[in-house]
Amino acid sequence: MTFDEVIEQSKVELGEMVESGRLAIGIFYPHAPYELILAHGFIPTLLRTDSNIGGAYETSLQTFACSLIRNMYSQREMNQLPEVSGFIFPGNTCDSLQNLGDVWRVRFPEDNVFRLTYPVADTSEASIRFLAEELRLLSEKLSNELGQPFFDDEYSKAVDFMQSFREAAQTLYIVRLLVPDIITYSSLASLVRGFLSAPGDGALERVRTAAKQVVDESGFREDIERIRKGILTHQFQDIKLPPNLPRPRIAVLGGMTEPEAIAKIIEILPKTSDSVIVLDILSFGFKTVFTPPPDGSDPFSAMAQSILASPGEPTQEGLRNRVTYLKDLISNLNIHGLIVCEQSFCDPDEFETPSLEKAVSEMNLPIVRLPIDPELSDLSRLGVRIQSFLEQLESE
Amino acid sequence: MTEEREKTEKPYRKLETQAFLQQIAFRQGFEALEASENGRLTWVTSGFPVEIPIAMDVGVVYPEQAGAIIGAQKIGPEVCGYAEDLGYSQELCSYARASIGSTQRPDDVPMGSLPPPQALLACNNICGTVLRWYDAISEMTGAPVFLLDTPPVEGEQLPHHRAYVRNGLNELVGFLSSTFNTTLEDDKFRNVADLSSNAINLWTNSLEACKNKPSPLNCADRFLTMAPVVSSRGTEHCVEFYEMLFAEVEDRVKQNIGAVGDEKIRLLWDNIPPWFILRFFNQLAARGVSFPADTYTHAWSGAIEGVDVSSILDEMVGMYSNVYLNKGLNAKIDKMCQLIKDYDLDGFIMFSVRSCKRYSLGQMASKEIVTERTGVPGVIIEGDMVDSRLFNEAQIQTRVDALLEMFV
Numbered sequence: 153m154t155f156d157e158v159i160e161q162s163k164v165e166l167g168e169m170v171e172s173g174r175l176a177i178g179i180f181y182p183h184a185p186y187e188l189i190l191a192h193g194f195i196p197t198l199l200r201t202d203s204n205i206g207g208a209y210e211t212s213l214q215t216f217a218c219s220l221i222r223n224m225y226s227q228r229e230m231n232q233l234p235e236v237s238g239f240i241f242p243g244n245t246c247d248s249l250q251n252l253g254d255v256w257r258v259r260f261p262e263d264n265v266f267r268l269t270y271p272v273a274d275t276s277e278a279s280i281r282f283l284a285e286e287l288r289l290l291s292e293k294l295s296n297e298l299g300q301p302f303f304d305d306e307y308s309k310a311v312d313f314m315q316s317f318r319e320a321a322q323t324l325y326i327v328r329l330l331v332p333d334i335i336t337y338s339s340l341a342s343l344v345r346g347f348l349s350a351p352g353d354g355a356l357e358r359v360r361t362a363a364k365q366v367v368d369e370s371g372f373r374e375d376i377e378r379i380r381k382g383i384l385t386h387q388f389q390d391i392k393l394p395p396n397l398p399r400p401r402i403a404v405l406g407g408m409t410e411p412e413a414i415a416k417i418i419e420i421l422p423k424t425s426d427s428v429i430v431l432d433i434l435s436f437g438f439k440t441v442f443t444p445p446p447d448g449s450d451p452f453s454a455m456a457q458s459i460l461a462s463p464g465e466p467t468q469e470g471l472r473n474r475v476t477y478l479k480d481l482i483s484n485l486n487i488h489g490l491i492v493c494e495q496s497f498c499d500p501d502e503f504e505t506p507s508l509e510k511a512v513s514e515m516n517l518p519i520v521r522l523p524i525d526p527e528l529s530d531l532s533r534l535g536v537r538i539q540s541f542l543e544q545l546e547s548e
Numbered sequence: 549m550t551e552e553r554e555k556t557e558k559p560y561r562k563l564e565t566q567a568f569l570q571q572i573a574f575r576q577g578f579e580a581l582e583a584s585e586n587g588r589l590t591w592v593t594s595g596f597p598v599e600i601p602i603a604m605d606v607g608v609v610y611p612e613q614a615g616a617i618i619g620a621q622k623i624g625p626e627v628c629g630y631a632e633d634l635g636y637s638q639e640l641c642s643y644a645r646a647s648i649g650s651t652q653r654p655d656d657v658p659m660g661s662l663p664p665p666q667a668l669l670a671c672n673n674i675c676g677t678v679l680r681w682y683d684a685i686s687e688m689t690g691a692p693v694f695l696l697d698t699p700p701v702e703g704e705q706l707p708h709h710r711a712y713v714r715n716g717l718n719e720l721v722g723f724l725s726s727t728f729n730t731t732l733e734d735d736k737f738r739n740v741a742d743l744s745s746n747a748i749n750l751w752t753n754s755l756e757a758c759k760n761k762p763s764p765l766n767c768a769d770r771f772l773t774m775a776p777v778v779s780s781r782g783t784e785h786c787v788e789f790y791e792m793l794f795a796e797v798e799d800r801v802k803q804n805i806g807a808v809g810d811e812k813i814r815l816l817w818d819n820i821p822p823w824f825i826l827r828f829f830n831q832l833a834a835r836g837v838s839f840p841a842d843t844y845t846h847a848w849s850g851a852i853e854g855v856d857v858s859s860i861l862d863e864m865v866g867m868y869s870n871v872y873l874n875k876g877l878n879a880k881i882d883k884m885c886q887l888i889k890d891y892d893l894d895g896f897i898m899f900s901v902r903s904c905k906r907y908s909l910g911q912m913a914s915k916e917i918v919t920e921r922t923g924v925p926g927v928i929i930e931g932d933m934v935d936s937r938l939f940n941e942a943q944i945q946t947r948v949d950a951l952l953e954m955f956v
Contacts, residue, residue, distance in 0.1 A: 212912050214930065216639065216902045244699040247676045251909035254877035258913040271712065272672065272679060273697035278715040282699075285708035467676075469695050471683035497639050499905065503680035506635035507687055521635075 155412055158342035158358075159200075159349070163234065166350035169195050170235050175298065178233060180224065180249060181242035182408075182435045183462050185268070185287055185455045186351065187446055189240075190310035192291070192300045197234055198348040198436070201410055201526030202227055212259055218248040218497040219525035220408050225252065228260060234349075237298055240290070243269030245467040246500055266293055274469040276460070283456035291452070307451050314445065317347055317356050320363035321441040325431070326379045327366040329485060330393065332401070333427035334366045338419065341411030344437055383442055386477065388484035400545040401486055403431040405478070405508060406493030407466045407501045409524055411437045414493070416528060420535045424542060431485060433478070434493075439463045466500035474504070475511045482515060489518045489545050491538065496525045518544055559809045560833040563769055565793045572776055572789060576609065583607025584663035588728055591665045591685065594778050595674040595871050596696065597864045599852070600720060602782040603740040604730045608669075609662050610779045611685075615643035618650065618660040619823030619934035627657055628935050636684070641903040642934035644681035651688050665691040667727050669720075673698040673874040675906035694723045698869045702876055705869055713865045721861075734856045740782040741860050745851035750790035751777045752849055755841070757797045759891050762806020763814065763840035764797045768829040769807055770845040771821050777848050812836030813955050816887055816896035816926075818843045819907050820933040825941070835952065841891040843883060847872050877910045881917050888922045894955055896926040897948065902938050927951040 153161070170176055176195040189196035207213075207222025209229050227233045241253030257265050268290050271279035295301045324340050343362055347355040367373055375394075382391040404414050411432055418426040432438050443462035446454035464474035481487070490512050494501040505521060512519045520541040522534055583589040589607040592598055601608050618627050619642075628642050630649030638645075646660070654661035668691050670682040679695055686693045696716045699709065721732050751774070758765050765773075773793055780786035800806070817839045822828060829839065850867050854860035872883060888896065896918065898911045915926050927947050931939035 210912075213909065214900055214902075214912065217905065217909050243702075244672075244676070244697075247905040248909060250676070250700060251877070251905065255910050255913050258877065258910075258917070267702065269699045271697055271699065272676075273695050273716060275697075275715065275719060278712055282708055282712040285706075289706075466680075469679060469683075469693075469697070471680070471687065494637070499640065499677055499680060502637040502640050503644075503677075503684060505637075507684065509635055510687075523637075 153342070155338050155342040155415055158346045162346040162350040162355060165352050165354050166195065166197055166234055169350070169352055175237040175300070176234060178236040178239045180239070181245060182348065182440045183443070183459050183465065184240060185459065186314050187307060187310040187455055188287055188291060190313065191302050191307035192294050193306060194237070194294070194300065195351065197236065197350060199224060199233060200345065200349060202232060203526060203528050205230065205232060206527055212255055216497055218495060220495055220498065221248045221252040223526040238264035238266055240266045240268055243267045244272055245270055264297060266290060272468050279460055280453060280456045283460060284450070284452040287452045287455055311446055313356065317351070317359055318441055318443065318445065320359045322380055323363040323367060323376060324359070325438060325441060326376050327370045327372065329379065329430055330372045330375065331370050332398065332430045333425065334370055335362060337426040337429040338415035341415050341437065344441060345410070345412060348436065348440065384444060388480040391484050393486055397486060400428055400488040400542065401430045402428050402489050402491060403433060403482065403487045404429055404491045404493065405433045406495065407498060408435055408495055409493040410526065413524060413526070413528060417531065417534050417538055420531065421539055428542065431487070433481070435465065439465065466504045471504065471507055475507055478508060479511055479515065482512070482517065487517070489541065491520050491522060491541070493522045493524045496523055560766065560830045561805065561807055561809065563773065563796060565796050566772060568789055568792065569772060569775060572780065572785065575785065576779060580607055580609040581663045584665070587666050589663055589665050590667045590669045591662060592669040593671050593674060593678045595868065596669050596671040597717070597868050599737070599740045599744050599782045600732065601669065601724055603737040604724050604728065604732050606724055606728050606730065611647040611662060612643050613775060613779055614650065614660045614662055615646040615934050616823045618646045618657065620826070621659060622824045622936065623657070624824055624934040625937050627660065641677045641681065642932050643903065644677055646934050647681065648684055648688070651685055664689055667691050668693045670694070671696040671698060671868065673868055673871045675873065675904065692727070694720055696720055698874060700874050700876060701869050705866060709869070710865050713869055714861065717861045717864060732857055737857050737860055738855065741852040741854065743784060743787055744782040747777055747781045747786045747790050748848050749851060750787065750794045754790065754794050754797045755846060757801050758840040760801050762808060762811035763838050764800035764805065764807060766807035766829055766833060767817050767821065767839035767842055768826045770842065771826065774845045806838065808833040808836065808838035810836050811838045813952065814891065814893045815839050816841050816884060816893045817899065818884060818896060818911070819899040819901050820844055820904060821899070822931055822939055823933055824936045825939065832948070837952065841887040841893065843872060843880070843887070846887070873906050877914060880910070881914045884914065884918045885921050888918070888924055893924065895924045895951060897951065898926060898928045900928050900930040902930065902932050903935070925951060925954050
């Protein structure tokens with residue numbers, strides 16, 4: 153299935169789940185407590201930007217609001233968002249999303265708006281306690297305002313369900329590191345995105361089937377667990393990739409950029425397969441997939457710990473750690489070049505990119521920056537930039 | 549005599565106290581240099597609980613204030629450009645770009661570059677940008693960053709929120725102790741807290757005196773004289789400055805002298821000012837427009853009453869979490885409506901600052917609500933506080949003219 157077909161299917165499946173009587177909750181930030189929402193019996197749906205909808209409505213959001221929130225806002229104005237019973241906005245991750253929640257409450261008073269505030273300080277125990285309490289309060293609000301309480305047994309099922317997805321998706325990521333053309337990047341992106349948009353049995357089954365298939369085909373069954381462990385524990389030196397892997401191997405970075413966007417840009421390039429992309433380090437992809445599962449007797453603390461342990465987000469404190477993490481990944485995964493996506497008017501992306509650029513340059517690797525917006529309004533120019541970047545890599 | 553001449557010749561009366569600002573600036577500059585040379589200088593954000601480093605004998609300087617100075621010198625585009633040369637987007641905060649630019653090329657920015665820091669103290673109660681900005685400076689200077697995370701407050705600050713910020717304050721004391729080999733003692737802290745409270749109290753009194761008609765202070769007066777309360781609160785010279793300021797303000801009130809010669813229209817200003825064109829306010833003064841209140845300079849309020857380190861830190865939790873920019877759109881709307889009512893204002897100008905998403909996103913919605921609640925008209929103008937490339941004077945003039953026509 154193509155990306156568009158998978159996304160369409162996830163829309164249909166979400167619609168069917170809603171029609172069957174389940175309520176959906178829209179989320180804006182990928183590091184969301186999926187298990188919590190599922191434990192209340194809701195379907196969490198990670199809202200996606202729509203490249204067919206331009207960011208307008210300057211009577212509510214100025215042009216310098218980040219392109220992601222303008223796109224989301226426009227979708228809401230045009231009734232293009234999925235049918236949801238509430239929205240969970242992230243607090244404290246960036247000023248644009250923080251303020252969007254406030255504007256949303258004013259402009260759409262009929263919507264149920266919830267806020268989950270994240271700690272950004274790198275003080276592990278205090279941060280976990282803070283987020284755990286935020287999750288507990290969110291749970292109370294979901295229960296009181298939407299009438300569906302938190303059930304422990306549903307939580308246990310949700311933990312298993314999400315972990316099944318993560319493990320299968322991790323497998324896909326890992327196998328692509330070894331055999332990038334075994335499944336296209338576009339397919340991987342669509343499977344992950346499809347699940348995050350409509351996490352139901354159908355979406356999970358598709359990811360698991362794809363994972364099983366690539367493991368069988370790859371012949372690397374025994375390496376997968378070792379690499380998975382290396383990535384999850386950040387012991388990258390334990391990841392020993394086989395020699396003579398096809399060149400070039402590119403990684404894509406960026407905060408809130410949709411994997412779909414990257415896949416679409418590559419798609420327009422003549423004679424270029426997206427197998428050159430061996431890894432994305434995007435919030436909607438790798439970072440979400442390699443989040444460790446909640447583990448512990450108190451569900452709220454366990455979920456807080458899990459969310460805060462996802463690989464480095466530019467919305468959090470710790471640029472230095474993220475740069476080190478990136479360098480380790482690049483050198484141990486034999487990456488030859490990087491594409492860094494910057495969402496226009498996105499503070500976290502745009503502040504971080506010069507540091508990433510510097511770090512990668514110090515490793516003598518080429519890097520290209522892509523200013524990008526959800527509408528892909530500059531698609532052909534972005535394509536040209538990637539094309540010349542690839543040519544540069546091939547000539548080296 | 550000077551006052552008399554200005555009273556007759558100029559639409560806008562300059563404050564005598566303003567002359568002392570330069571002395572304070574020189575003093576701060578000298579002290580910062582000395583602290584840096586002694587390995588004890590920190591750069592801090594404007595909403596940081598600065599009483600703590602001051603009480604621990606650690607020097608402080610303010611990159612935001614340096615940004616304002618760069619803006620006022622009209623070299624913002626050039627200095628921001630130095631940061632853009634390093635790869636920082638023009639879409640980012642111009643305070644941050646000016647700071648990064650002047651750190652990269654200090655010799656090219658004699659007035660506005662700061663002495664090298666030994667640590668960076670950021671508090672995100674004013675925006676999320678400071679976290680990333682200070683990370684960038686840390687990378688350039690090697691100075692470690694301490695982030696005091698004060699997550700935005702919705703309604704009442706809840707116990708877990710207070711506990712989290714309190715933990716952050718404890719960690720701050722630990723960080724300063726280990727970095728600068730110092731301690732936080734009850735007496736010294738109490739003394740600094742008293743000085744800080746006194747300065748804030750005098751400043752608040754000066755602001756409230758603007759309820760009088762005519763208003764003794766205009767926008768530009770407050771933007772300039774707020775500098776010490778931002779950068780020197782907790783020191784004796786800061787209190788002395790505000791004693792002088794308040795005395796002058798009281799004198800103006802007694803004599804019925806306004807900052808604007810012929811005050812006809814009283815407006816509220818929302819947001820940071822365009823530092824490179826403060827004459828904007830003086831030009832409006834010539835048309836009888838005064839700004840007795842603004843949301844920016846009212847950010848510092850409250851007194852610290854605790855008796856020892858622990859109780860003062862407890863108070864600081866609420867004081868520094870509940871600042872204007874950390875409280876969401878409803879609180880901003882309430883504040884604007886309250887100022888319009890208390891200062892008997894005729895309308896408002898909202899400056900939509902492209903650099904500052906925390907302050908500006910939401911203004912379109914709040915403008916409508918403020919007008920609905922207060923019955924006074926307002927206008928939104930767009931630009932920037934430091935980067936004059938993002939300021940279209942003619943377009944702004946047209947919008948302001950449209951607002952003023954409503955009062956004819």
